[in-house]
Amino acid sequence: MLQDRIDFRRRALTHHDPNSPVDLFVIGGGINGCGIARDAAGRGLSVTLAEMNDLASATSSSSTKLFHGGLRYLEYFEFRLVREALIERETLLRAMPHISWPMRFVLPYHKDMRFESETPTSKLLSLVMPWMKGRRPAWLIRLGLFMYDHLGGRKILPATKTLSLPNTPEGAPLQDRFETAYEYSDCWVEDSRLVVLNARDAEARGASILTRTKVLSATRDGDLWRVETQDTENGKTRTHSARMLVNAGGPWVGDIIRNKVSIPSSDGVRLVRGSHIVTRKLYDHDKCYFFQGTDGRIIFAIPYEGDFTLIGTTDADHPDPSQKPVCTEEEQRYLIDFANQYFAQDLSRDDIVWTYSGVRPLYDDGASSATAATRDYTLKVDAAGGAPVLNVFGGKITTYRRLAESALEQIDSHLGIGKGPWTAGVPLPGGDFPVDGVSHLIADLQARYGFLTPFWARRLVRAYGTEAEIILDGATEARDLGRDFGATLTEAEVIWLMDREYARTAEDVVWRRNKLGLRLSETEIAGLQGWMVERRQSGTVAA
Ligand SMILES: Cc1cc2nc3c(=O)[nH]c(=O)nc-3n(C[C@H](O)[C@H](O)[C@H](O)COP(=O)(O)OP(=O)(O)OC[C@H]3O[C@@H](n4cnc5c(N)ncnc54)[C@H](O)[C@@H]3O)c2cc1C
Numbered sequence: 001m002l003q004d005r006i007d008f009r010r011r012a013l014t015h016h017d018p019n020s021p022v023d024l025f026v027i028g029g030g031i032n033g034c035g036i037a038r039d040a041a042g043r044g045l046s047v048t049l050a051e052m053n054d055l056a057s058a059t060s061s062s063s064t065k066l067f068h069g070g071l072r073y074l075e076y077f078e079f080r081l082v083r084e085a086l087i088e089r090e091t092l093l094r095a096m097p098h099i100s101w102p103m104r105f106v107l108p109y110h111k112d113m114r115f116e117s118e119t120p121t122s123k124l125l126s127l128v129m130p131w132m133k134g135r136r137p138a139w140l141i142r143l144g145l146f147m148y149d150h151l152g153g154r155k156i157l158p159a160t161k162t163l164s165l166p167n168t169p170e171g172a173p174l175q176d177r178f179e180t181a182y183e184y185s186d187c188w189v190e191d192s193r194l195v196v197l198n199a200r201d202a203e204a205r206g207a208s209i210l211t212r213t214k215v216l217s218a219t220r221d222g223d224l225w226r227v228e229t230q231d232t233e234n235g236k237t238r239t240h241s242a243r244m245l246v247n248a249g250g251p252w253v254g255d256i257i258r259n260k261v262s263i264p265s266s267d268g269v270r271l272v273r274g275s276h277i278v279t280r281k282l283y284d285h286d287k288c289y290f291f292q293g294t295d296g297r298i299i300f301a302i303p304y305e306g307d308f309t310l311i312g313t314t315d316a317d318h319p320d321p322s323q324k325p326v327c328t329e330e331e332q333r334y335l336i337d338f339a340n341q342y343f344a345q346d347l348s349r350d351d352i353v354w355t356y357s358g359v360r361p362l363y364d365d366g367a368s369s370a371t372a373a374t375r376d377y378t379l380k381v382d383a384a385g386g387a388p389v390l391n392v393f394g395g396k397i398t399t400y401r402r403l404a405e406s407a408l409e410q411i412d413s414h415l416g417i418g419k420g421p422w423t424a425g426v427p428l429p430g431g432d433f434p435v436d437g438v439s440h441l442i443a444d445l446q447a448r449y450g451f452l453t454p455f456w457a458r459r460l461v462r463a464y465g466t467e468a469e470i471i472l473d474g475a476t477e478a479r480d481l482g483r484d485f486g487a488t489l490t491e492a493e494v495i496w497l498m499d500r501e502y503a504r505t506a507e508d509v510v511w512r513r514n515k516l517g518l519r520l521s522e523t524e525i526a527g528l529q530g531w532m533v534e535r536r537q538s539g540t541v542a543a
Pocket of ligand 1: 027028032050053055056058060061063216248250256272273275358359361394396397399
């Protein structure tokens with residue numbers, strides 16, 4: 001029954017004649033590519049998106065997972081970026097209350113905190129108050145937080161407050177020398193699910209989403225692009241034609257400009273690696289910490305997946321995108337040492353249970369350090385040789401929807417679309433419920449599916465929102481959901497992920513569609529992989 005429903009929905013979607021040119025061909029299935037594809041498809045454009053691996057397999061699954069204004073960017077005077085991101089947090093929260101939620105951040109204060117010496121604020125302060133010797137004074141933090149509260153039309157999220165740390169849950173895990181902290185709001189987002197939900201919504205609006213499809217080359221043929229792709233699983237090549245190309249290749253944006261599209265461009269990308277470590281849960285409350293270092297950098301410690309703590313990130317130049325980013329021993333040591341300046345209980349590398357690493361594809365603005373390079377996005381169109389190509393540089397998960405709107409403005413000026421912005425306030429799949437409705441949804445699901453444990457019900461609602469119901473499909477006991485792969489992952493859910501969410505391998509499932517990789521054993525993951533291969537070979541997977 002579930003399979004029939006899924007097959008029907010997919011059949012209903014593909015209506016573009018595969019032999020005629022599409023309006024837009026998007027290279028890259030990260031958040032920017034999928035966000036642009038969704039927006040464009042919703043405005044009636046025919047769209048094909050090609051992703052060479054899994055959706056969100058590169059930077060868009062490796063972020064700190066915050067919808068945030070970026071408090072530290074205020075020190076770089078990036079007011080436009082911060083304001084746009086602050087406004088955007090609540091717009092996004094409303095559209096996806098299942099995969100995004102508000103979080104409080106506790107910023108402990110100590111007089112030894114230093115600026116990075118290159119920020120415009122630190123330069124200004126060392127000029128007018130040289131006796132501060134690079135220190136970040138408390139009044140400046142309060143000023144920054146005041147701006148953070150007021151720049152971006154905050155309506156849902158609570159305002160900043162000052163905390164006295166002794167004898168509070170927030171102070172308990174910290175060293176005694178921290179007596180005061182500031183507490184402010186930002187939001188969490190499940191980054192890789194955000195990408196998949198954008199891709200699904202794009203597909204539901206008529207786009208064609210091709211994963212495991214690498215763009216080998218794109219050449220201009222008058223006012224069309226001829227794009228050659230290769231299926232990375234069976235090696236088959238195919239030629240597509242399109243009126244406009246979008247290069248949303250993330251860390252590969254420069255490689256695509258130089259080697260795939262071969263256009264002259266003076267725009268550069270600065271690749272900056274950021275790594276995170278995950279430990280067992282380090283404290284009992286649900287707030288995050290914002291730690292400032294004596295080197296001017298900041299890191300976060302964030303409650304993660306119920307039983308863990310996420311700590312990151314680093315900033316290191318990573319010039320070669322083909323080199324898979326990993327969290328080096330040096331980065332692990334750096335993050336541990338940084339956290340040990342704050343937590344009462346010393347951490348060691350033995351506490352690390354998982355690490356991940358991603359590469360920020362930043363627009364090269366000539367900044368001296370990786371930390372200082374702008375996080376804002378830049379869109380550049382090249383139409384000099386005929387059909388236009390839009391190259392996407394930089395950006396943040398937080399600004400993906402606004403970036404897509406800006407991209408569509410540029411696309412409109414070349415293709416003439418007519419239809420204006422529409423994505424603000426339109427829920428992503430499963431997100432069609434009130435912003436404070438998660439607890440209600442979980443309780444309701446548990447009441448109707450009595451066999452769900454609290455962890456299981458919460459996990460399903462957080463991942464699928466109102467669509468959790470379709471996966472459970474009237475089951476009266478756990479056995480109705482088919483094989484149990486461990487940690488509450490069942491056959492019914494894996495079928496959904498393979499048929500509706502483009503998952504091809506166990507890695508796609510346990511590290512990107514969810515984070516059950518933290519709980520499943522290697523043997524269980526191998527069992528899942530074997531089952532998925534068998535299912536694909538038996539031909540039951542929707543194309
Ligand atoms: C450590 C770290 C922490 C971050 N934290 C935050 C945060 O908390 N909040 C926030 O807002 N932002 C954050 N960001 C920024 C954010 O993650 C990125 O800006 C965003 O994910 C970039 O998305 P993208 O789509 O441009 O790139 P990607 O996600 O890398 O997508 C590009 C895709 O293009 C594909 N591709 C490349 N070449 C080809 C080809 N030839 N054919 C087909 N496909 C191709 C790749 O496989 C890849 O999947 C963070 C970034 C990092 C690295």
